[in-house]
Amino acid sequence: MIRMKRRLLVFLPFLLFMAGVFTSCEEVEEEGKYANWQKRNEAFIDSIKVVAGSRLVSKLEQLEMVQEGEMFYVMNNFISTGKNPEYIYCKKLRKNPSGDRPLFAGSAYVHYYGTLITGARFDGTFTGYGATDRNIPNPPANEPTVFDSPVLFNLGSSSLITGWREVLQYMHAGERMIVYIPYNSAYAAAGNGSVPGYSVLTFDLIMTEVVPL
Numbered sequence: 001m002i003r004m005k006r007r008l009l010v011f012l013p014f015l016l017f018m019a020g021v022f023t024s025c026e027e028v029e030e031e032g033k034y035a036n037w038q039k040r041n042e043a044f045i046d047s048i049k050v051v052a053g054s055r056l057v058s059k060l061e062q063l064e065m066v067q068e069g070e071m072f073y074v075m076n077n078f079i080s081t082g083k084n085p086e087y088i089y090c091k092k093l094r095k096n097p098s099g100d101r102p103l104f105a106g107s108a109y110v111h112y113y114g115t116l117i118t119g120a121r122f123d124g125t126f127t128g129y130g131a132t133d134r135n136i137p138n139p140p141a142n143e144p145t146v147f148d149s150p151v152l153f154n155l156g157s158s159s160l161i162t163g164w165r166e167v168l169q170y171m172h173a174g175e176r177m178i179v180y181i182p183y184n185s186a187y188a189a190a191g192n193g194s195v196p197g198y199s200v201l202t203f204d205l206i207m208t209e210v211v212p213l
Helices: 002-033 037-052 060-064 162-170
Strands: 071-075 087-094 107-115 121-124 151-154 176-181 201-211
Touching: 037 071, 037 087, 071 162, 087 162, 162 176, 162 201
Parallel strands: none
Antiparallel strands: 071 087, 087 176, 107 121, 107 151, 107 201, 176 201
């Protein structure tokens, strides 16, 4: 027993050193993952702008003309100003113009899958498409299972990021969209939980039901 204790005392500094090495490696890896994060996110959203082209949707009539698989963008009226308009970029995956559409202060049940620009998932109710998915089939796959439950969101709630409050008004029940939300319309420079500051957020959204006011 005494010999065992002596051996432990001999190896203890080594074990503590190795624990410190592994911790340092994890910290370096974590820092490297988000190196130049703001610039990388700005470059990402710039690439999405190119794909969206000049298709600004500001009226419901224009929205109905968008076909499945097409990109468009909408203005975030919560934070936009005349000199500094803020846009959210969308790709319609499934169209259902006959479905109900939530009003500004309305509520809707939504499935969502949220990823960072790296494709890393940070939240969601199902496994959908992420920021790095480009060749999404038509019709889309990766549907929610019977074990996945949508969440009820109130569009008038100040707890929702402004990007969500704006873009959900452009969806009908039964529709599915990929949306790319710039960081100013999300958690800005502060971040939130596992989402670092300056993060563009990509969501795969499926609106299942609109709750009447």
